[in-house]
Amino acid sequence: MDSCDGEVAWRFGAAKPELAAADGEIRMRALVSRIYGCVDASDPRPVVPLASGDPTPFACFRTAPAAEEAVTAAVASGKHNGYPSATGVTEACSAVATYLSRYLPYELSTGDVVLTAGCNHGIEIMMAVLATPGANVLLPRPGYPLYEARAALSGLKFLHYDLLPEKGWEVDIQGVKALANENTVAMVIVNPNNPSGAVYSSHHLAKIAETARELGIMVISDEVYEHFVFGNKPFVPMGVFGEIAPVVTLGGISKRWMVPGWKLGWIAMTDPKGILRKKKIFASIIVYRGISVDPAAIVQGAIPQIIANTDETFFTNAMNVMRETAEICYQKLKGIKGVTCPHKPEGSMFVMVKLDMSCFCGIDDDIEFCCKLAKEESVVISPGSGLEMKNWLRISIAVDPPLLEDGLERVKSFCLRHVKPIIMNQAS
Structure with missing residues (x-):
């Protein structure tokens, strides 16, 4: 059926409320995609992917x-x-x-x-x-x-x-x-x-x-x-x-x-x-x-x-690597101002980390933190807002240990660069 101006009055394309309500998963993926888009392509350092629980790019996590x-x-x-x-x-x-x-x-x-x-x-x-x-x-x-x-x-x-x-x-x-x-x-x-x-x-x-x-x-x-x-x-x-x-x-x-x-x-x-x-x-x-x-x-x-x-040694070896990355993550986070890890990870591939936004200058929330971190340090982390946990971070530890250590050192450098001067003086 044509409309009065000669264009077809298409019957499809109405908004579906259920899809709008289901955007939680899409929102998290969209946020991570947005953060990847902030990475500076001219940075010669490798991108450190701490946003998703996919260990398959790393040889230490190859399947049995x-x-x-x-x-x-x-x-x-x-x-x-x-x-x-x-x-x-x-x-x-x-x-x-x-x-x-x-x-x-x-x-x-x-x-x-x-x-x-x-x-x-x-x-x-x-x-x-x-x-x-x-x-x-x-x-x-x-x-x-x-x-x-x-x-x-x-x-x-x-x-x-x-x-x-x-x-x-x-x-x-x-x-x-x-x-x-x-x-x-x-x-x-x-x-x-x-x-x-x-x-x-x-x-x-x-x-x-x-x-x-x-x-x-x-x-x-x-x-x-x-x-x-x-x-x-x-x-x-x-x-x-x-x-x-x-x-x-x-x-x-x-x-x-x-x-x-x-x-x-x-x-x-x-x-x-x-x-x-x-x-x-x-x-x-x-x-x-x-x-x-x-x-x-x-x-x-x-x-x-x-x-x-599948030999049990495969599982044992994989968990030994995860134990190492959990320890690296927990210890490195201890030394970063404005970041708190309330619980050392004991399982899965993730850990939740709390941001104290009052410590930082020019960063309003977890999403801005992650976007600026990606741009300045080529480290990609999931913002907690995608999980209804504003001003938290979700960090994947299913990463090759040296790369994880490098990535968390970059996070530390980023936080030191953006910490408020009064907090820096107190720390020193």
Whole structure:
């Protein structure tokens, strides 16, 4: 239909409120892209990428040879070129169930596992499945912004509970209880934690499970960094407490095996009482998975061998490097004016750092700090504003140790250059 001035009156292009509400993930990516755009191309020094948790550019984080060999063998076999089933290749689901059961007080069956195209796909599925009219889910702050984005796109309301930096970024249990209402259906935890680097103790996880039981909600436990720990606390799966409250565990091979591009994850029903099946949650997951994308059949075919053949020394060596980078980061940050690291990272690939903006001259907030840092020192860091944590920074420590050390020295030089003179005089 033509308008009066002769132009076509196109019917599409109306604003979609759900997309506007889902811009959290986009906002963080846009901020990081903007910061990269501030880097001075004439700077001869290498850019230090401390904004994202992708360790694959660094030789010290290359995946295990056994994993590469398993994928090569899966390709050569010619057995994995077709469409896999809606839940995943049976042998792959079985291998994941056996792998997860090593760390649980009960056995998972093949039917308890649904394979996904990475952990992000699992987030998408769970937010969609829970999006019944009026329902809401409790999300951590700071957290992983894809949860907000996927919840908003699905029409699922979300409420933020706080993680407490003064308590090692533990969940504010009382805050969760105060926040939940009759429409709350689940709470999300991320352990080991992105972005804080915290690893939750067995005692704290038990309190979370008891809180979920008291509220009558499930726990969605994002464990994509499972066993990716290098501090004093061991990793404990939330599913250990599945007898107390039903737990949906999200995981994948991207972090532990250092292969985020392979896009193989899972949703596991770590729910020995079968509550999630009785409430039709598992059936809904299968339905949504059936109309969604499939993880690559080649990687599914390789998973049994990836899990079975990867030597423990690979994981040990990787965590030794992470332990080194965590120590470098924590010690270097101690000596920088205007910057505080409240908790030494113990797991995942990140740490949260607090900025004291009163220490700096001519820098108003965390975004301006990151933009100027990129321009002057070619160091790229994520501003906390992308995680609703204004005047905080999220720093990736999954970087080659000498490059991380160099980058943090540049951060120190930047802060010294911009610190207020009165603070400089006090320091000296």
